[in-house]
Each structure stands twice: as C-alpha cells, then as structure tokens.
Amino acid sequence: MRFFLLFFAVVLVFPILAGCWDQELLKDIRIVFITGIDYASNGKLESTSLLRDVTSSEVGKEETNELHTVVGSTPRRMGDILNMEVGGTYSTSKMRVILLGEEVAKHDIYPMLDIFYRDPKSALNAKIAVVEGTARDIIKIKKTGTLLVGDHIEKMLESMEKATIIPEITIQTLCSVMLDPGEDFALPYIINNNNQPAVKGLALFQNKHMTGKLDKDDALLYLLMVNKKNHTARITLKVHEEKEPHVRNYITIDVENLKRKMKVTVKDNQIKVNLDLKLKINAIEYPEDDLDEKKVINDLNDKLSKILTKKSEDIIQKMQKVNHDGFGIGSQLMAFYPETWKKIKWPEQYAEVQFNPNVSVEIVNHGIIN
Incomplete structure (x- = not known):
C-alpha cells in the first residue's frame, strides 16, 4: 500500500517538474552589459549598447566589447x-548599468525605463x-585601463555608494520613489574626464525630470541630511584662514554616527521644516594637533557645526531653486496635513517652505596620537 501511495505521489509531481520551458541558453543570446539612451538628431531616440563577447584561446579567456548604435521611436x-x-x-x-x-x-525618464519594468527577464538590479x-x-570609450568601460563604471558607482557620494539606487528601487508624488530622487551624475568616466556629483530630479545638479562635496552632505549614510562619509573642511603651510588650515573628518530628526509643521498656511542633524565624528587628519585639549576640541566642534550648518542652508537653497523635494516634505504633508496638501500647488509651493537646518558636530575620536 505504501508503495502505491509513493508511486501515485511521484506521478503527481512529475508534471510540475516538466523542465525550464522559458530557458535562455547563453549560446543563443548576446548579452548587453551596458546601454545608454540619447536623443538622435531627428528627434527620435538613440541607443548605444556594448555587447559582451568572450573568446577562448590557449592563454585563457579574453573579454571584448562589441559596440552597436541604433535609432528608433521607442x-x-x-x-x-x-x-x-x-x-x-x-x-x-545580465545588464549592469544604464546611462541616460x-x-x-x-x-x-519613465518612458525610457518602462520596458525594463514590463519584461520579467530584465536586470532590475x-x-x-x-x-x-x-x-x-x-x-564609446569601450575600455579604461584593463577594465571594459561597463565594468569600470559599475565598480566606480559601487565605490561612490560606499563613500556616501551617491545613493544606492537601481532600476528596481528607483521605481517606487519615481512614482511617488510626495518625494523626489537623485541619480549619480557622470562626466567624461579625458576618456575616463568619473562621478561629478548628483543629478537632482523633480517629478521624473532632471532639474539641477550638486557637486560631490554637496552630494555627501545632502545624503547625510536625507539620512542615507553608507559605509564611510569623509569630509575635508577649512577651519583656519592664515596658517602656514596651507595644509594646516584644514581638517579631515569621518562621520562615525549620525542622528537626524525632521519635523514638518503648518501654521497660518506657512510650511516650516526643522531639520536637526547630529554628527559624531573622527578627526583623521588635523596637522594643527593639540586634540587632547578640551578647549581645542570644543572650538573645533563649534566651528565645524557652524560651517556644516551654513553648507546645509546653501544646499537646501539649491534644492528649492530647482523644486527638488529630496526630503519628502510632500509625503509628510499628505500624511499629516491632508487638507493643506489639497489646497496648495505642489511643487510650486516647495520654494516657499521655510527650512531651519541645524548641524551639531561632536569629535569623539582623533586617532592614536594627540
């Protein structure tokens, strides 16, 4: 009886294990590793893609790129x-990078990405x-040093993510925030530096449209303000004016820990945002030394707090100028002040939001010497 039950169970399972009906064999496909989308001269779209080729020889495998550029309506x-x-x-x-x-x-930019969200085989990561x-x-650079350009850009973006210069973002994670009317997003901004791709900062978006940019220094503080610190966050700041040699005017710090508190209030139709950022830092380079003295530490804490508060004010002004709601103020209004949200015109009203940023810095470590 047990044998027949087992046989019956196996017969039922076999149809479920009928094989990979949707298999895609590598020998039958050409893999696109990196692709870019531009506008062609006739107003249509232009796609530039690098297809990965792997050839075998007596000395091993060699990877090359095959460049293709096509023009089409979609x-x-x-x-x-x-x-x-x-x-x-x-x-x-297997695509790793898409460039716009x-x-x-x-x-x-959504029409450029729609194809990836509808295809179950797309590389959403x-x-x-x-x-x-x-x-x-x-x-068209194809290769930088020993790396193919697609590999180089992928590794470069990963490195910048860990350094809190750009946010960790993929096609998949972009989708939800791109379709959120109450929050805007930022993407890495890349330049061609003498045939060497390099991250210059962030491209700021408002409602799926790029409206502005931030350089790398501003990008790091921006990501701290939106509470997206990654593995490291290193900042070099000028804290003195007339020291000799010139290098003694600067301090380099690593942000070890941060606490961010943001409160949105509405009173008499005026939207106010209090943004408090508390940073605990490690002074990893300070030629002036004397970091064992409490007065020196306190003076540096005050200077750094004032400098970073001023920088945060400047960044917020840049964000408001291009209507980039990277803090998600719109989402806060929708959740806690729905009547106000219904009455205001967003994002036009965003430029009139009153921000009160405050950055407080505390040096908690200064290395193994004073």
Missing part, C-alpha cells in the same frame, strides 16, 4: 532593430546614472 523598437544587427538575440538580463544622456534626463552630454560618448 526603447522597444530600438531593441528590435538591435536584434536585426547582432548574431543571436540580444538580452538585457543629460537631454533625455531633462524630460520624463542594474545601476542607473545620468551623463553630462551624451551617454554615447561615455560608452
């Missing part, structure tokens, strides 16, 4: 045209960035 149409050019079917399932030319980013000028010029 991303899907460009994919169909690319299929006609390559030997085998192109696949974005600056002119493309200044318009609604691919990184996304905006390029100064055209994505085509970056991708």
